[in-house]
Amino acid sequence: MVSILNPRSRPPNADQGALSGVSVAFSDDGGTPTRGQQRPLLLVPTLIATYGVVLISIGYADSYAGARWATAVVWIGQLVVFLPLAITMVAPNVPRSARVVAVGAQAGFQSVIKWMYSPLDFRFPDELLHWRTAWSVLNDHHLFHANPALSISPSFPGLEETTAYVASVTHLSLFAAGSIVAAVSHVGVSLAAYSFVRMITGSDRVGSTAALLFAVSPHHPFFNAGFIYEAPALLLMVLVFVFAFDAHGRRPLALGLASLLLAAVIVTHHVTAAVTTSVLVLSFMVAAVRHDPLVRALGYLSALGVALATAWVAGVAHGLFSYLAPPLQDALQSIGELSAGGGGANSGKSLPLTLSYLAVCLTLFLATLGFVRVSRTTPTVPVRAFSIASISYVGVLGFRAVATSSEIAGRALTYSLFFASITMAIALNALWPPGARAVRQAGITAAVTVIAAGFAMIGWPPLWETTPGRYHIDAFESGIDRAGILGAQWMRRAVGPGHRVACDFSACWLVASYGFQAPVPGVSRLYYATTVGPPEHRFIQTKALSMAVVDAAISEQLPREPSAGYFLDDQYLHSHRSPLPFARLDKFARARGMTRLYDNGRIAIYDLRLIQHALSP
Amino acid sequence: MPSRRSVAFVLAAGAGAIVPGGAVAGRVPGAGYLVASALLVVPGYLWCAALRSCGLRLSNLDVALLSVGLSMVCAIGGGLLLNLIGIALTASSWSAWTLLVSTAGAGLAYLRLGSGGAGGTSTRRGDVKRSLVEIVGWTLVVVLVGAAAVNARQAAVVGRRTPTTELSIVLKHTHGRRAGDVEVRNLEAKPMRYRAVVTLSGAQISRVVRTRERSLTAQGTWRFAEPLPPLGAGDWRVVHVALFRGAGATTPYRSVHLVVVGPLT
Numbered sequence: 015m016v017s018i019l020n021p022r023s024r025p026p027n028a029d030q031g032a033l034s035g036v037s038v039a040f041s042d043d044g045g046t047p048t049r050g051q052q053r054p055l056l057l058v059p060t061l062i063a064t065y066g067v068v069l070i071s072i073g074y075a076d077s078y079a080g081a082r083w084a085t086a087v088v089w090i091g092q093l094v095v096f097l098p099l100a101i102t103m104v105a106p107n108v109p110r111s112a113r114v115v116a117v118g119a120q121a122g123f124q125s126v127i128k129w130m131y132s133p134l135d136f137r138f139p140d141e142l143l144h145w146r147t148a149w150s151v152l153n154d155h156h157l158f159h160a161n162p163a164l165s166i167s168p169s170f171p172g173l174e175e176t177t178a179y180v181a182s183v184t185h186l187s188l189f190a191a192g193s194i195v196a197a198v199s200h201v202g203v204s205l206a207a208y209s210f211v212r213m214i215t216g217s218d219r220v221g222s223t224a225a226l227l228f229a230v231s232p233h234h235p236f237f238n239a240g241f242i243y244e245a246p247a248l249l250l251m252v253l254v255f256v257f258a259f260d261a262h263g264r265r266p267l268a269l270g271l272a273s274l275l276l277a278a279v280i281v282t283h284h285v286t287a288a289v290t291t292s293v294l295v296l297s298f299m300v301a302a303v304r305h306d307p308l309v310r311a312l313g314y315l316s317a318l319g320v321a322l323a324t325a326w327v328a329g330v331a332h333g334l335f336s337y338l339a340p341p342l343q344d345a346l347q348s349i350g351e352l353s354a355g356g357g358g359a360n361s362g363k364s365l366p367l368t369l370s371y372l373a374v375c376l377t378l379f380l381a382t383l384g385f386v387r388v389s390r391t392t393p394t395v396p397v398r399a400f401s402i403a404s405i406s407y408v409g410v411l412g413f414r415a416v417a418t419s420s421e422i423a424g425r426a427l428t429y430s431l432f433f434a435s436i437t438m439a440i441a442l443n444a445l446w447p448p449g450a451r452a453v454r455q456a457g458i459t460a461a462v463t464v465i466a467a468g469f470a471m472i473g474w475p476p477l478w479e480t481t482p483g484r485y486h487i488d489a490f491e492s493g494i495d496r497a498g499i500l501g502a503q504w505m506r507r508a509v510g511p512g513h514r515v516a517c518d519f520s521a522c523w524l525v526a527s528y529g530f531q532a533p534v535p536g537v538s539r540l541y542y543a544t545t546v547g548p549p550e551h552r553f554i555q556t557k558a559l560s561m562a563v564v565d566a567a568i569s570e571q572l573p574r575e576p577s578a579g580y581f582l583d584d585q586y587l588h589s590h591r592s593p594l595p596f597a598r599l600d601k602f603a604r605a606r607g608m609t610r611l612y613d614n615g616r617i618a619i620y621d622l623r624l625i626q627h628a629l630s631p
Numbered sequence: 632m633p634s635r636r637s638v639a640f641v642l643a644a645g646a647g648a649i650v651p652g653g654a655v656a657g658r659v660p661g662a663g664y665l666v667a668s669a670l671l672v673v674p675g676y677l678w679c680a681a682l683r684s685c686g687l688r689l690s691n692l693d694v695a696l697l698s699v700g701l702s703m704v705c706a707i708g709g710g711l712l713l714n715l716i717g718i719a720l721t722a723s724s725w726s727a728w729t730l731l732v733s734t735a736g737a738g739l740a741y742l743r744l745g746s747g748g749a750g751g752t753s754t755r756r757g758d759v760k761r762s763l764v765e766i767v768g769w770t771l772v773v774v775l776v777g778a779a780a781v782n783a784r785q786a787a788v789v790g791r792r793t794p795t796t797e798l799s800i801v802l803k804h805t806h807g808r809r810a811g812d813v814e815v816r817n818l819e820a821k822p823m824r825y826r827a828v829v830t831l832s833g834a835q836i837s838r839v840v841r842t843r844e845r846s847l848t849a850q851g852t853w854r855f856a857e858p859l860p861p862l863g864a865g866d867w868r869v870v871h872v873a874l875f876r877g878a879g880a881t882t883p884y885r886s887v888h889l890v891v892v893g894p895l896t
Contacts (some may be wrong), residue, residue, distance in 0.1 A: 028760070114692060155719035157710060175710035175720075176703050180670055182722045183729070184663035194667050198699055206696050246703055253700045256693070267687040271697075278704045281711065496793045510799050603886075612799040613885040624890060 057175035059098035059112070060119045066094030067123050074130055077481035084481050092470070093463075095123050096230075100462055103222035105449040105455070113222035114208070120229055121204035125197035128239040131482050135189055137494040140164075141241040142527035144173060148188050153179040157328070162512075163526030163533065167329035172250075172282025173243040192241040199245040200238065204229050206252035212438055214259060214396040223439035230466040231431035232473030238428060239533075247283030248428070250275050251290045258294060258315050259308065259396045269311055273318055284334055289429045291319035297399035306395045341422055366471035373468020374411065376461055377431075377438065381407060384437025389445060405498035473495050478574055487571040488580050493520030501563065501617035502529035509611070509621075513560035516540055518580050519573070521563045521617070534559060535582035541568070541598060542586065546625075554625050561611075562602060562620045569596040635744050638680050642737040645673030646730055674729055675701030677736035684743035705732045792817035794819040798874045803856065810856040811870045811889045825884075829857055830871040836843060839865035862893030 048399075069091030077084035101114040132138075136145050143164035150159040151174045158168050167174070173195065181191035204225050212221030228234065238244055257272035276294075280287040290350055298312035327334050381404055388401040407430040414423035446458045471477065479492045486492040502524035502592055511530035515522075518541075522533035534557055541564075543550050572590050579587045580594070602608055602620050609621035664841050675698035683689055689697065709728040710720055795818050803812040817823050829841040845853045857870055869890050873883035 057732055111763060151710075151720060157714040157720070171710065172703070172707045176671075176706040178720065179706040179710065179725050179729075180667045182720070183725050185722075186663040186667060190663070191667065194664070194671070198671055199703075202696055202699050204818040205692060206700075209690075209696060211694055249696075250700060250703065253696065256696075267685060268684055271682070271687075274704055274708075275700060276699075278707050281707060497795060500795070500797060503798065506798060508799060603888075607890055609800075609890045610887045611798070611801060611889075613887050614795050614797045615885065616795075621890075624892060 059102040059116055062098040063119060063123060066091045066096070067095055068363040069127055070127055071130055074482055078483035080483075085360075088481055095120075095127075096466055097459070097463065099123075100226055100466070101459060103226040104219075104442060104446065104458065104462060104588070106219060106446065108219070109587055110218045113218050116206070117204050117208045117222055117225045117229075118201055120226070121201040122197075122237045124229065125200045125239050128200075128236055129193055129197070131236075132491060135499070136192070136241055136527075138237075138240050138242075138490040139490060139523040141192075142494075142523045143167060144241055144243065145188055145192065146527045146530070147171065148174040148177045148181075148192060151175060152188060153180055163523075165333050166284070166331065166337040167243070169333065170243055170281060170283055172278060173241070173246050176246060177241075195239045196239060196245045199249045202249040203238070203245075203252060205494075206249060206256065207432070207435075210252050210256045210259075211439065213256060214394065214400070215436070215440070217443065220436070220439045220443050222440050224435040226462070227435035227438050227465070228279070228432050230469050231427055231435070232469045233428050234425060234431075234473075235470070236474040243283040244286060244428070247279055247286035249284060251286050254279060254290055254315075255293070255396070258312065259567065265311065269314065272315055276315065276319055277322055280319070280326050284327075284331065285425070285429075287319075287323050291316065291323055293399065293403055293433075296403060297395055299322070300402070302398045304398075308395050312395070324442045332407045366477060369464065370471040371468070373465045373471075376465050376468075377407070377434065380438040380461075381434040381440040383444075384439070384441035387440055388437060397436070400433050404430070404437045406430040407434040458574045485567070486574045487565065487567040487591045488519035488573040490520075494524060497614055497616040498524045498565070499528055499597050500614055501612060501619060502527070504614075505529040505531055505561070505619060506611055509561070514558050514559040515563060516557075516622075517560050517563040518565055518568060519582055519584075521565055522582055525563060531561065533582070538579065538581040538584045538586065541581065541594065544598065544601065546601055546608065551625050551628075554622050555628065559622050559626060562608075562622055564599050564602055564620065566596075566599060566616045566618070568594045569599055635741055638677065638740045638744065640735055641673060641676060641680075645669050645677070645733055670706075670729065671702045672698045673702070674705040674733045674736065675699060675726075677705075677733050677740065680740035681736045681743065682741045705729065759776045769818045784894050796823070796825075796874070796876065796885055798872065800857075800870070800872055800887045801811050802889060802891065808858060809891070810858045811854050811872075813857055813872055813887075815845075815847065815853040815874060817849060817851045817853075820849050822846060822848050822851075824878060825853065826875040826878075826880070827855075828875070828883075830873070831860075831868060832871065833866070833868045859891055864892065864894045866893040867891065 019412050070088050071091075073084045073087035073091055076087060099116045099120045102112055103120075135554055136142055143161065144167060146163055147159075147161045147167040150161065150168070151157060151171065157171050159173065173192075177188060177192045177195050180186065180195060181188050184191065186194075207228050208221045208225040210221075211224040215221065239247060254272050254275045257268045257275065260268040260272075261418055278289065279290050293317045294312060298309065298316045299308075301309040301312050385401050385404060386395055393401070406426075408429045410423050410426045413426075442458060442462070446455060450458075475491060478486070479490060482491065484492060485495045498521060501521070505515075505525065506529050513531050514534050515525050515529070515531045516537040517525050517533050522535075525531045526533050535556060537553075537559065538560075540550060540553060540562065568580055572593055579585075579590065602618070603610055607624045609616060609624070611621050612619035658821075676694070678701050679689060679694045679697050683694075705728075706725075709725070709732065713720055713724055713728060797814070797816040797818060800811050800815045803810055813827065815825055815827065817825075824844065824846045826842065826844045828839060829843075831838060831840045841857070843855065847853055857872070859868065859870065862868060867890065869888050871888040872886065874885040875881075876884040
């Protein structure tokens with residue numbers, strides 16, 4: 015039975031090292047084992063999980079060699095990494111040191127696996143765009159240089175500043191420096207989540223369980239471990255919460271720290287800043303209703319968050335609303351068209367679909383159970399506030415179910431599951447009391463495994479990109495290969511930066527980052543046309559296109575992502591039944607006035623400037 | 632609670648890593664990673680020491696997390712401040728800023744510890760000791776992760792070894808004349824022999840103007856300029872370069888062409 019006690023009547027054995035002056039305590043951790051019991055627990059799960067990492071490494075290597083069973087090896091490896099660490103984090107009677115090691119090891123292994131997937135360069139589109147901003151900071155020696163590919167990125171430069179700082183002092187490459195910053199942030203987020211939840215609940219076990227559930231949320235193992243601005247922002251956000259609710263030590267010091275960290279969140283990532291401020295406002299309201307002593311501190315932080323965010327957007331990040339508006343409008347417009355699988359990329363496959371539905375159902379069940387348990391007691395302000403915030407998961411889920419554009423809902427899952435993981439952990443803690451029968455233990459372990467597996471099905475990377483090494487046209491990581499990178503690098507070297515370029519989905523990311531060009535969306539009609547005649551000339555002039563990138567693989571493969579076409583804003587979404595005929599691509603080579611500047615076998619680059627300036631012979 | 636000695640040691644070690652970092656990190660293998668670790672921990676750690684000396688209670692885990700968090704804040708805030716006052720963000724300015732922030736934190740901690748600052752959570756001596764079993768275990772973990780990383784790196788290297796040849800042409804001005812600047816890059820991972828056939832065509836002409844042959848080592852580059860004839864207003868030419876791989880090949884391996892429109896002198 016979970017008991018939520020008044021913080022001022024904490025049990026004598028409650029941890030003294032935590033910042034938990036306002037915490038509640040959960041009394042079913044099962045006690046602390048003797049020192050003799052701690053050593054094997056500390057090491058064994060981590061060692062077993064390490065073998066899982068080796069298995070995944072083998073799977074990736076085999077995937078490069080074209081082995082079909084590589085994917086199976088990777089999934090087995092994932093299970094071997096997950097299970098021992100998960101059991102350590104969820105089970106009672108586990109010493110704190112073992113839980114901390116398990117939380118840190120799991121996040122660390124996630125970072126290693128992410129790095130092994132692409133060990134030599136960034137390949138995920140968002141990473142490429144942030145690389146471009148970081149390159150500007152490193153080489154132009156000043157902030158806020160425009161990035162046409164991700165216009166908002168220079169206005170929230172926290173990630174790029176930190177990376178450029180490391181790269182410039184150490185002479186490491188931007189990839190190495192960025193990978194280190196992302197990995198440190200990723201491990202830090204998990205440990206900070208553990209520390210925070212432990213602080214507000216007074217339970218090591220709830221802390222580690224919540225950290226586990228957050229760590230397996232769909233976008234966390236891969237997307238949030240990448241070189242994206244959410245990575246450091248999430249760490250800073252959780253640290254804000256740690257010090258915002260701190261009641262130990264000297265309040266002004268903790269508040270000062272929270273203020274500093276809050277400012278750093280605001281200049282690092284817009285959505286994380288909005289979520290952080292919203293939660294602070296929510297907590298302030300809860301504290302105000304309950305006349306809690308935290309009300310002044312939370313009121314100050316809420317006001318500071320709103321003021322700083324407003325000032326930053328008004329003074330620096332002018333383009334934030336124009337950046338956020340289109341995806342929001344798209345998502346709202348698509349409401350009403352029910353999507354089949356919610357995951358988009360993996361819909362239509364029975365096992366992944368079943369697992370993902372099971373994971374969602376289990377998450378809802380546990381979050382509801384945890385919410386009810388918290389509601390029946392008199393929890394402290396942070397527990398109450400975060401249990402209310404956990405309701406956002408239902409909203410995100412509903413949005414994801416009815417909107418065909420699931421990108422925003424997918425990104426929002428990270429935050430809603432951070433809140434929901436706390437109530438879920440409270441529920442799991444209650445369902446698996448110390449001394450529970452083996453069947454119940456196995457059932458809980460299976461449930462947690464299903465949640466992790468189901469979230470992996472709807473998370474990142476998509477199932478068809480589980481292993482690296484195979485090129486897919488117009489995909490994400492697997493759409494980035496050597497031929498594409500060479501072409502983009504040649505553009506930057508030979509024709510200079512800043513040209514408006516027509517390109518397919520994957521090529522656009524490369525052109526924008528390694529190529530330093532400005533990709534133009536909505537150019538698919540240029541590729542689908544049978545000839546380059548006067549209408550196409552007018553189109554090129556209207557769009558002010560200077561270059562066109564042509565990937566011969568468009569005539570060999572269908573786009574893998576069911577929700578995407580070959581191009582950004584493709585006019586023939588969902589309607590491709592066969593690859594584009596080669597003649598549609600070869601027409602560029604035969605068109606009058608088009609210079610074929612570059613050819614590496616798969617990628618050809620054309621100069622359209624004679625047509626753009628109506629000088630074509 | 633850290634001691635004066637430990638604060639001074641961390642500051643000295645951090646400064647030692649950061650200051651020569653710019654000079655040696657690029658040349659000594661692996662040094663960059665150590666310096667990166669110092670950059671992401673030392674400034675924050677020293678401020679943690681200062682805050683603890685002022686009475687903020689932090690567990691060891693919180694010190695570790697806050698060290699990273701505050702080091703990031705140091706980088707983010709430092710970048711904004713330096714940018715605001717117009718100082719370029721270079722290795723020197725970043726290093727100087729980091730040292731300034733670290734020294735300020737260390738100085739505060741040093742003074743407060745000297746004056747008997749408020750207590751915090753002390754590190755248990757027992758935690759510092761590591762048994763032989765733990766050391767062996769952790770060594771094994773590091774070795775296994777290292778093996779996995781090396782394996783993955785090898786996999787990626789194999790995956791990247793997609794053989795190809797790059798052929799490109801751009802219009803260049805050379806000695807007052809315009810020319811098509813042709814570049815061939817052999818990325819086939821082995822020596823190759825190439826033949827380039829240059830064809831010039833216009834409204835009424837089409838002729839092979841030149842055939843060149845060249846062997847290239849792996850990663851080798853072959854550049855040559857193809858001079859363009861003077862053109863009157865409205866006149867145009869296409870310089871077509873077909874690249875053949877190996878002796879006797881009849882199908883072009885790569886091809887590019889450059890369209891030029893007069894007037895061209």
